[in-house]
Amino acid sequence: MTNAVHDHSRWGAADQIGAGNLLTVERRLAALHSVKEGRVYDLSHEIGMGAPYLLPNQTPYLISIWASWRDSIKRRRRTGAQNDAGTNLERVEMTMHVGTHIDALGHFSIGDRLYNGVSAAEAVTDWGLDRLGIEHAPPMITRGVLLDVAGLDGGPHLNPGRVVTPDDLARAADKAAVAVEAGDIVLIRTGWGQHFTGSPARYVEGEPGIDVAAARWLTHRDVVAIGCDNMAVEVLPNPDRGVMMPVHQHALVESGVYLIENLALEELAHEHVGSFSFVLLATKFKGATGCPVRPIAMI
Numbered sequence: 001m002t003n004a005v006h007d008h009s010r011w012g013a014a015d016q017i018g019a020g021n022l023l024t025v026e027r028r029l030a031a032l033h034s035v036k037e038g039r040v041y042d043l044s045h046e047i048g049m050g051a052p053y054l055l056p057n058q059t060p061y062l063i064s065i066w067a068s069w070r071d072s073i074k075r076r077r078r079t080g081a082q083n084d085a086g087t088n089l090e091r092v093e094m095t096m097h098v099g100t101h102i103d104a105l106g107h108f109s110i111g112d113r114l115y116n117g118v119s120a121a122e123a124v125t126d127w128g129l130d131r132l133g134i135e136h137a138p139p140m141i142t143r144g145v146l147l148d149v150a151g152l153d154g155g156p157h158l159n160p161g162r163v164v165t166p167d168d169l170a171r172a173a174d175k176a177a178v179a180v181e182a183g184d185i186v187l188i189r190t191g192w193g194q195h196f197t198g199s200p201a202r203y204v205e206g207e208p209g210i211d212v213a214a215a216r217w218l219t220h221r222d223v224v225a226i227g228c229d230n231m232a233v234e235v236l237p238n239p240d241r242g243v244m245m246p247v248h249q250h251a252l253v254e255s256g257v258y259l260i261e262n263l264a265l266e267e268l269a270h271e272h273v274g275s276f277s278f279v280l281l282a283t284k285f286k287g288a289t290g291c292p293v294r295p296i297a298m299i
Contacts, residue, residue, distance in 0.1 A: 009116045009256055016131060018105050018115060018256020019224045020138040027183040028141045031277040034299075041268050041276070041297040043187070043227075045196050047099035052200040052262075054231060061098045066091040096134070096290040102225070102282050103259040106132030107289040108248040115256050128287020135284040137258065142224060144278025144297055145184050147172040148269045150191030157191025160206025163235050164188065166217035169210075176274030182222035185278050189265040193229025196262060209235040215247045219255040225280075226251060227260030227295075260295065268297055 009015045045051075051061050069086025076085060097103070105115040106129040112120045114132055123131040149168050150157050158164070169188070173180060180186055188210065195203040207230040210218075215234070218226055226233055234247035251257040260280070268276075280295040 015116055016136040017138055022183045022222055022224050023138055023142055031141055031143045035277050037299050039299050043263050044100035044294040045262055045264050051099055052203045054204050058095050062093040063090055096288045099292050100262045101290050101292045103290045104134035105252050105256055108252045110249050110253050115253050133287040134282050134291045135286045137282040140280040143184050144276050145178050145180055145186050146268055146274055148189045150189050158208030162208035164210045164214055166214050169214055169217055178274045180221045184223050185225045186218055186223050187227040189229050189269050207231055207236045209233055211235055212246050212250050215250050219257050225258035225260055227263045229263045229265045233259045
């Protein structure tokens with residue numbers, strides 16, 4: 001892990017989309033043309049109260065009815081309306097990092113520096129990010145690759161603290177008969193995602209995942225994003241107790257590569273789908289450090 005951030009990205013001093021620049025028209029068309037069967041795999045989890053969250057940064061997802069059919073009918077009757085039009089409207093409290101979500105490039109820093117040398121002191125305000133917010137993430141339509149490492153240790157999943165190495169990723173790619181290419185979005189299945197709904201408390205106690213070496217193996221291949229069926233993509237706790245969240249620093253800050261977390265990859269793995277057309281559209285929450293998403297794979 002380096003302690004400095006390059007002054008500017010290869011896409012220029014004004015760049016705010018990082019590896020999103022690799023999402024070319026040609027790669028988009030190739031991904032769409034690869035769809036032959038019209039089958040869709042939903043790669044997201046349902047978000048509800050009780051969904052896993054990590055303290056102290058994250059808070060629980062809460063939803064309540066802000067306006068109900070009963071109250072709205074009463075109000076409308078008082079104005080003379082007679083058709084009893086009832087409205088139900090909710091209010092939600094959440095972080096943008098609940099459930100299946102994508103991290104904005106401004107989500108992490110190395111010291112005071114965000115991606116592309118942006119000063120965190122200047123960009124991070126009380127009301128969100130002035131630069132590198134999720135509204136800048138481009139629509140992602142490209143080839144997706146699934147690297148399934150869940151069974152490497154002989155069980156249904158890898159265990160917390162288990163580092164997924166570059167060699168593990170290379171072997172998974174060989175097994176799936178795919179080569180990671182520039183512009184790809186790589187999804188890593190550790191098997192840990194089965195605990196998202198089955199045992200949310202266990203899910204956040206730790207997780208298997210990549211460390212910086214494997215992250216570099218991917219970023220050096222010019223991937224656009226790295227996704228995983230865990231809370232943070234990277235291994236927790238890190239075997240090196242002297243660092244915390246170094247994959248986030250390398251991917252988001254140093255490389256401009258997006259991270260997609262809490263993916264649902266079981267169906268894709270069960271059907272041995274190694275590559276697919278991948279679609280992810282991030283909602284433009286201005287200044288947000290990420291947002292919940294509903295990515296899909298199509299074959």
